Amino acid sequence: MVPSDLREPYGPKPYPVDISAMCGLATLKTRPLLETDGKRLQGNYSVSHLLRLILFQTGISSQIVTGMNLYETSDMAAGQTIDGLANPARDSLYQTLINAEFFLNSDGTAMNCYEALGKILHAFPGLRITQLEGIWWIIRTPEASGSWDVWPSGTDTSIHIRRYTNSSLSAPPSSHESIDLNVFTDHLGELRVINEGPETVLQELKNAIRVEQSFGNYRSKLPNGNFLTVDETNLPINWTRALGLTQSTAYRVGTGADTDLFRLHIDGFAGPYLATMPVVTTRIDYRTPSDQAKSAEYTKSLKRTLKGTFWNSGTAGAQIGVIAVCESGDATALYALQEGGSWVRNPTNEQSQAINIRHAYTLDNVEYSTPGPCEINIPMDGLDRVVEIRIGLGAGRALVRNGSVFTGPPTPWIEYANMRMEVATEGLNLDGTQRTIAKPGKVPDGTAQSVVLGDVPDGATPYSRLGTLFTRGISDTPVTTTRWYRPDADITATTPAPKDKGETLLTWLAELVAYQSMFGTSLWDGPLVGRFPYGPHTAVNVEGLSATYTLTRWSWKLREAEQKARGPRIMPTADLSSLDKLNQWQTPDGVIPMNEGDDGNPIEPVFNQPLTPHQQFLKNAILAGIKLPKPQLSPIVPGHLQLTLPAGQRVPTLTVLGNNGFPLGTFLPGFRKAIDLNHLL
Numbered sequence: 001m002v003p004s005d006l007r008e009p010y011g012p013k014p015y016p017v018d019i020s021a022m023c024g025l026a027t028l029k030t031r032p033l034l035e036t037d038g039k040r041l042q043g044n045y046s047v048s049h050l051l052r053l054i055l056f057q058t059g060i061s062s063q064i065v066t067g068m069n070l071y072e073t074s075d076m077a078a079g080q081t082i083d084g085l086a087n088p089a090r091d092s093l094y095q096t097l098i099n100a101e102f103f104l105n106s107d108g109t110a111m112n113c114y115e116a117l118g119k120i121l122h123a124f125p126g127l128r129i130t131q132l133e134g135i136w137w138i139i140r141t142p143e144a145s146g147s148w149d150v151w152p153s154g155t156d157t158s159i160h161i162r163r164y165t166n167s168s169l170s171a172p173p174s175s176h177e178s179i180d181l182n183v184f185t186d187h188l189g190e191l192r193v194i195n196e197g198p199e200t201v202l203q204e205l206k207n208a209i210r211v212e213q214s215f216g217n218y219r220s221k222l223p224n225g226n227f228l229t230v231d232e233t234n235l236p237i238n239w240t241r242a243l244g245l246t247q248s249t250a251y252r253v254g255t256g257a258d259t260d261l262f263r264l265h266i267d268g269f270a271g272p273y274l275a276t277m278p279v280v281t282t283r284i285d286y287r288t289p290s291d292q293a294k295s296a297e298y299t300k301s302l303k304r305t306l307k308g309t310f311w312n313s314g315t316a317g318a319q320i321g322v323i324a325v326c327e328s329g330d331a332t333a334l335y336a337l338q339e340g341g342s343w344v345r346n347p348t349n350e351q352s353q354a355i356n357i358r359h360a361y362t363l364d365n366v367e368y369s370t371p372g373p374c375e376i377n378i379p380m381d382g383l384d385r386v387v388e389i390r391i392g393l394g395a396g397r398a399l400v401r402n403g404s405v406f407t408g409p410p411t412p413w414i415e416y417a418n419m420r421m422e423v424a425t426e427g428l429n430l431d432g433t434q435r436t437i438a439k440p441g442k443v444p445d446g447t448a449q450s451v452v453l454g455d456v457p458d459g460a461t462p463y464s465r466l467g468t469l470f471t472r473g474i475s476d477t478p479v480t481t482t483r484w485y486r487p488d489a490d491i492t493a494t495t496p497a498p499k500d501k502g503e504t505l506l507t508w509l510a511e512l513v514a515y516q517s518m519f520g521t522s523l524w525d526g527p528l529v530g531r532f533p534y535g536p537h538t539a540v541n542v543e544g545l546s547a548t549y550t551l552t553r554w555s556w557k558l559r560e561a562e563q564k565a566r567g568p569r570i571m572p573t574a575d576l577s578s579l580d581k582l583n584q585w586q587t588p589d590g591v592i593p594m595n596e597g598d599d600g601n602p603i604e605p606v607f608n609q610p611l612t613p614h615q616q617f618l619k620n621a622i623l624a625g626i627k628l629p630k631p632q633l634s635p636i637v638p639g640h641l642q643l644t645l646p647a648g649q650r651v652p653t654l655t656v657l658g659n660n661g662f663p664l665g666t667f668l669p670g671f672r673k674a675i676d677l678n679h680l681l
Contacts, residue, residue, distance in 0.1 A: 024058035028113035041100035067139040086487035108418030123453035154178035191530030208438030216467025220420030263415040279392035308376040308419035314412030315396025319354035325388035341379035430460035435510035515571035
């Protein structure tokens, strides 16, 4: 625990101390996701590496224990399994990779660790994190009660976990084992339900649920556009100085921190023509067949957008030139990008001008640079047979003051940062997908959960999207994830059983949400005395209830070891394809048919109420064969009974007396209130 508040009185010892403590996760909201040395993340990172990097920032521990036993197709392929079952030493969180660019905000700053942690955990259905004795436990809740462990030492109630203890945060698991998270309450055991007794309630039922997945932004195709690496002259690698720029006039500045991004600094100013403009250039070469196969950059159906940020002083704005090289028969042709995104083939000198992004204002016929950053967003129309794109970041556009070009002092300059080129397929707007599970004729009333990281289909160009999850693949060559299986699945089965079916992570998530919200799971709430050996990850089996519960709320009195726990039932992971299963409530006493009202909403089930002593006496008499007289009452209107008398019998009358005691008249009773006769039985 990390102290967040500490108060000590000023006086002689001993004295009481008040300490407010937290697990440390809240501190991640103010800490950017960076390497341990403060540098930006770059390239692909395993999920386990990212989790350890994030938790390292709490200052408590970077050791983690993981319990995630869904396996991607590559890990279930021939040669990767053991006796036809998943290799339990292999952790899916280590096998799965995420591109580091995903964790950049739109302004180029690093995402904070808390937000990054949430996006990672939400990608894997049911994954949650808690701290236990100084170590972070990351367990998938549906597996906590068991039935997912295929290791020979495992049991029906165990889960297989991996421990990461290596000082290198990128290292694979150090060990793996089977453990049992289940604990059973007993009136004489180590965990007891105290006299107040638990409550079991049913949660609100839904007729339909929907979960959504966004595929994320497009990956940048610009090499080293964040200027992370430089050569011995302090020039970003993959970039080249041209047309008069030197080591002293074009170089990288900044520390790489969120408040001081790496920036490409260029001194001086220039006119608009590319032929004479001092620039720092880079190029993207699409001649490599593998690149063409993966990114389809060679085709016309692509729309590119150049983005970034710049700051300027003593200049009127940024100047950026873009030239495309395209195949034309047996030769190549040059195309110059124009304002608005159009291209000109074999441009003249007049047409070979940089794209100008003005960031200045005019006052009394004098131009001044606008303080602060300015965003770059340059669209490019589609081109056919593109083999190369050249991009030049030029010196700033000259300021004009009273009809003359401003030359300084101070020296005019411009700085570019976070340059990237996003590539999208024209006419194909696959920004995400969704999964809906519903009863016939029902529709969800909203989105139950949204995720970004996940499995991206081929039609959405997964190699170009930041939300794509990758797996190390059979030969450690990252490939996109597709389907995920139970560890005991037979992916080669011609007639697969429910356990053999592979699903996307989004489908697994949809089924999990459906189990928790459409099946009417019970919620347990009760006081106990004892200990939860695995903290909130403990799977609680309450004496007398045929169900296992996970903890979502937990409070305790330390001195008395008294705890009050609350949590939903861990639902079994059966096949959801048969929707008639949704027409029943799942309760500790078995299933109860679910009925609907006229509005289509489920009606709360009515449980059998205990019999009163009189009702129990009557029931016992009937079972014993004793016949008891029972009154015959005919209801006419709710709450009233009509009097029926034998023929010839006089109907009794009521006499109404006046104030002086003389009779005023009589009337016949037509109705009389019903009387409860149970006390006579």
